[in-house]
Amino acid sequence: MRIVIIGSGIAGAGTAWQLARRGADVVVVDADHAGRATAAGAGIVSPWNSRTLESEELAFHAEGAAYYRTLVDDLAAEGAGETSFAIVGGLVVSPDETWLREFHGRALERARRWPEMGEVSLLDPAGVAERMPLLAPDLGAVHIAGGGRIDGRTLRETFLAAAAARGARLRSGTAELEVRSGRVVGVRVAGDVVEADGVVLAAGAWTASLAASLGVTLPVEPQRGQISHFGVGGPGDEPGTASWPVVSPVGSGHYMLAFPDSRVVAGATRETGSGFDHRVTAEGQREVLSEALAVAPGLADATLLETRVGFRPVTPDGRPVIGALEAHPEVTVLTGFGAGGLTIGPNAARLAAAAALGERPDIPELFRPERFDGAA
Incomplete structure (x- = not known):
């Protein structure tokens, strides 16, 4: 199964590694935009400090922080580099x-x-x-x-190297979705079409324009x-x-x-x-x-x-966007992390990878794309 991931920040790189370790044929396409949030971020991984998160949102961030313990061990077992x-x-x-x-x-x-x-x-x-x-x-x-604490640049590089060690490929360029008969069948990069069974939109603050090409409104903006x-x-x-x-x-x-x-x-x-x-x-x-x-x-x-x-990708309700699009189940969205990307990103990438493989991971409803009218 081939899956193309658009974006190689913490979301895209983490998803690439998760998919590659599960045997998928992975292609990562990245436009190398100036201002990628991961490249700027040095993150605190301590959501329990929060004075604003509560209930299910706090629980999701706490799950993300706890996942780092497993993540570090898994990457070490593969001989991957430093996570920081x-x-x-x-x-x-x-x-x-x-x-x-x-x-x-x-x-x-x-x-x-x-x-x-x-x-x-x-x-x-x-x-x-x-x-x-x-x-x-x-x-x-x-x-x-x-x-x-985590250095976003270091973790991203480790994710990409670990994915590449399992056969993932990285292509530079601006991706456009390739649609035939109402279905996304891959992406077009520099005039070439990369065929795929599924596509993951993990382009951070640039994700909204990709979704818009499908007639889907994702209110994700740069902060x-x-x-x-x-x-x-x-x-x-x-x-x-x-x-x-x-x-x-x-x-x-x-x-x-x-x-x-x-x-x-x-x-x-x-x-x-x-x-x-x-x-x-x-x-x-x-x-x-x-x-x-x-x-x-x-x-x-x-x-x-x-x-x-x-540029942090932010949504009107301040929550991430994770999961397959209802109108295009072959397209999985992973964005909208706001200021919490380095806390929730790796665990959210694990969930997005499962969704891209056609599974039904336990993604809280308040984070799903269909909560926005234009994404249903």
Whole structure:
């Protein structure tokens, strides 16, 4: 069975690997658009930190975080490369002790349901400083031991390499759906038709235009995110960033995390209505720096290494779109991850792969394409 995947971000690359390991003949077509969300993203994998997710949505994100434990083992068993995933713990930080005590109680309830959270503890500012020395001295925190972090670029490359090792092929170019007698039979790339039994639309913020060519309306739009990378420590210093926890400040949509190469990542803006304007803007940079320094004044002397720009695929209800199209069951959609792509992406790719193979995976109804009138 041949399946063509359009897009090679975390969604497309993850689906390619899942399908290839199940014996499908996989072709990945990628247009290499500037601003792919995965290329910009450095992600916190700790949905239990969330103050906005609840019920089925929180459960789905928690399932995505738990899946990383299996994913890393499966990729290692295949001799695949580094995933970059590490469990470093997560800090939900605030100067408000009353709020932290209330959230601590909620987090303990969540931990009873999701053991992957690990130990949940309430930290005073001294305890916070021991774990993340850059933070403001008045911040307490709820510490969630199971919080993790991931570098999207690294994981994508590992997925694609593991898929290629099982025979998947990658083609560069802009794909158009090939339709005959009302059915999608493949894609056209640079004038060539790649025949397929099924197609997966995993083109992130660019997915809507592909669906529109079938008369299907998917309200997925780009949301620009600007995210900055900082170098900390001087020549020869080893600040120990590999073990620093991910940080979620209360009252802010921004976050902070660190990687082993003395690099701290902070962001990100959420610019709905930006279109595909791939620029680092003065206002975006100001917002990132202001938010970062308010939480971590210790970053003031860091080196600003780069600022990346990515377009998150977002939907009106803020939920992902996963599953086969009712009008075209040969087409599976995987997009709309918003800011949670690196948490839910790999597990969502597993579900999309099953759907593309004609199975009926357990995809929550609130994530299915048919919830949108134009996609039914």
